[in-house]
Amino acid sequence: MVSDAKKRADEKYRKEKMKQVVVxxxxxxxxLYEHLEEQPNKMGYIKQLIKDDMERGGSMxxxxxxxxxxxxxxxxTVDVTGEYRDRCKDLAVEVDGAYKEFDEIDGGSADDVINWIVREGVEFEGTRSMWFNAHYIASVMLDGDATEQEILDEAAAMTEQGLADWREAFID
Structure with a gap:
């Protein structure tokens, strides 16, 4: 049996030294919640995600x-103009004097940004360049789930057919 003194000492240590976050x-x-619930060691899973994120430079x-x-x-020019909230950010894009703000978008909405840029008459060196810029905005600027090098590597590995399929599916 644990003594009362030991219980008090443990409680004092937890209050003074340990940190806790509620999500x-x-x-x-x-x-997201269901995925976390499926993890057998939730605390270890979250800590590993944080460590991995820190190694990438931190998604926030x-x-x-x-x-x-x-x-x-x-x-x-593409700038994040607002704070990260509800998994979204605000962007402002400037092309040859034209300016457009995109409110509360996430990486899945980055194609809207590229479509606006294309409608402004911007030409890319090719579909691979367009794909890279769309995914840089989505994954590096908005979602923070990839590095520039990861996007470059993925762009280099894309087949011409894969690029054509992406352009047909996502670009007006």
């Missing part, structure tokens, strides 16, 4: 400014 999931995030420390040179319109 709440909205009904929209039920898939995503890039907030990005520029690329188009084939015909000069520099295209």
């Amino acid at each position: 709440r999931f909205s009904p929209r995030e039920s898939d 420390n995503t890039k907030t400014h990005y520029e690329f040179v188009s084939a015909n319109k000069g520099t295209v």
